[in-house]
Amino acid sequence: xxxxxxxxxxxxxxxxxxxxxxxxxxxxxxxxxxxxxxxxxxxxxxxxxxxxxxxxxxxxxxxxxxxxxxxxxxxxxxxxxxxxxxxxxxxxxxxxxxxxxxxxxxxxxxxxxxxxxxxxxxxxxxxxxxxxxxxxxxxxxxxxxxxxxxxxxxxxxxxxxxxxxxxxxxxxxxxxxxxxxxxxxxxxxxxxxxxxxxxxxxxxxxxxxxxxxxxxxxxxxxxxxxxxxxxxxxxxxxxxxxxxxxxxxxxxxxxxxxxxxxxxxxxxxxxxxxxxxxxxxxxxxxxxxxxxxxxxxxxxxxxxxxxxxxxxxxxxxxxxxxxxxxxxxxxxxxxxxxxxxxxxxxxxxxx
Numbered sequence: 001x002x003x004x005x006x007x008x009x010x011x012x013x014x015x016x017x018x019x020x021x022x023x024x025x026x027x028x029x030x031x032x033x034x035x036x037x038x039x040x041x042x043x044x045x046x047x048x049x050x051x052x053x054x055x056x057x058x059x060x061x062x063x064x065x066x067x068x069x070x071x072x073x074x075x076x077x078x079x080x081x082x083x084x085x086x087x088x089x090x091x092x093x094x095x096x097x098x099x100x101x102x103x104x105x106x107x108x109x110x111x112x113x114x115x116x117x118x119x120x121x122x123x124x125x126x127x128x129x130x131x132x133x134x135x136x137x138x139x140x141x142x143x144x145x146x147x148x149x150x151x152x153x154x155x156x157x158x159x160x161x162x163x164x165x166x167x168x169x170x171x172x173x174x175x176x177x178x179x180x181x182x183x184x185x186x187x188x189x190x191x192x193x194x195x196x197x198x199x200x201x202x203x204x205x206x207x208x209x210x211x212x213x214x215x216x217x218x219x220x221x222x223x224x225x226x227x228x229x230x231x232x233x234x235x236x237x238x239x240x241x242x243x244x245x246x247x248x249x250x251x252x253x254x255x256x257x258x259x260x261x262x263x264x265x266x267x268x269x270x271x272x273x274x275x276x277x278x279x280x281x282x283x284x285x286x287x288x289x290x291x292x293x294x295x296x297x298x299x300x301x302x303x304x305x306x307x308x309x310x311x312x313x314x315x316x317x318x319x320x321x322x323x324x325x326x327x328x329x330x331x332x333x334x335x336x337x338x339x340x341x342x343x344x345x346x347x348x349x350x351x
Contacts, residue, residue, distance in 0.1 A: 002163040002206065004049050005056070007128055012056045014044045017164055021205035032061030032080045039087040039094075042196065046165020047239040047275055048134050051093030054084045055127040058101040063120050070109055073116055077105055089287040090248055090316050091239040092277045101126060131167045137272040138169035140330035142178030145235075145270055148326065148333070149179035149186060153232035156189040156222060156260075159250035160202040161237025161270060171270040172235040173206060175328060180212055188214040189231060191222060193250055195295045195313065219252055226263040234260045235328075238271040245321030245338025246283030247271075251314055257323035266325040273329055278346060283318035291315045 006013045011030035018041065019025050027043050029035045035057030038044050044053050061080035067073040081098050088094060104126045108119045149155060155176060162173030169177065180186055188207050193199035200216045207214040217225065225231055234256060238247040247253075247269045260267040280286055293311035297303055305311070327334040327341075334341040 002168065002209065004164055004167055005044055005053055005131075007056055007059075007124070007131070012038075012053065012060055014038050014053070015164070016043050017045055017202060018043055020164075021201050029057070029060070031064060032057045033083060035060060036083050036087050039084070045198070046160065046162075047091040047093040047237070048138075048166040048171070048272055049164070050088060050091050051097035051274060052127070052130050052134055052167055054087075054094050055097040055101050055130050057084050058098060059120075059123040059127040062105070062123050065120075067116065070116065073119070074105075074109070077102065088289055090289045091275075092280075093239075093272075093274045096274045097130065100130070134167040134272065135169055137274075137330035138163075138166050138171060138174045139178075141171055141270050141272065141328050142169065142174040144330070144333055145175035145268065145328040146178040146182050146184070148233070148266070148268060148328070149175065149184050149235075150232040152185035154187045154189050154225070154230045156191065156217075156225075156231045156234045156256070157203060158191040158199060158234075158236050158253050158256050159193045160198040160206070161235075162203060162206045164202050164206060165237060170206070171237045171272070171328075172268075173203065175235055175268070175270050176207075176212065177210065180210075186212065188212055189222075189225065190214055190216050191219050191252065191256070192216055193252060194219055195299075196291075198250065222256055223259050223263075226259055226265060231260075231263075231265055233266050233268065235268040235270060238269050238275055239316060240280065240286050241269065241271060241276045241327065241342075242280045242282045242286060243278045243339060243342060244282045245324060245327065245334075245336065245342065246286070246318050247321070247324060247327070248283065248286045248288070248316045248318045251317050254317040254319045254323075257319040261323050267319075267323055268326050268328060269319075269324055270328040273331060273345070276329070276342060276345075278342060283320060286316075286318055288317070289315040
């Protein structure tokens, strides 16, 4: 298990993903504002991990509160939730987790005679339960998705949807791990994923950590390898899946999906149910985070572009549902038409 984040008596401990793969160092957030900063600066990243981090941020903020009355504690809760919700707009898991923590708070607060300490303990327990649930969901995704992987051959992935993007095991990389555990002979091709290089830095580190053969590609190499027959499947994660099956993932995923379609290669999305957003009709309604220009203009502290040049740095793009062969969740595998499949799964998940 790669320790992405952890609740401790001192605060929330995060593996600093901005320093991987060369430095394995940790950041301790002792306040909810520090948790928000860790999310914004991508010390922790990946939709499921962001969600659990936010839940732990809520629990930490309420734990640290000096409020002596329920109304005062409620006011602090809402301020904490607002700050955490402002960190990254695309990953729906963030908002799902915060609302779940708010719901738990108000359910506890409604209990006759409950103390503020008991409410604080209840929120900590809820955040820790979400951590355990995420790992279980990832393992279930792996079990469902392993059969979709080729018995042998190359699997391309974009960005990092692994243990580092979750609380452990991972989504897309969890499916790959599960397939390898079942005897599949896979070679992972990891797009470097500019400009933050999650594939080159994080996916490659994870796969090498597990002894799974891995090759890093520049983002513009995928088409050539597909044409050569080196790629038998593509699997990615997602930060939000709309009600029609459109999926937002790291910028560049859309192009990979088009290439896979052109070359007759299956394209899979692996994500937990908390990433499904049935309140968003389609991909056009998914908010796309804009990241700072310096992530494109500079690398390793060195400027790469002319002064004053225009920069586009959207963190995500949206892959239309028509390019997605199947969506893998902890509850099973969904296939088109996704509107019906997702509605059906909503009913099943509710039970």
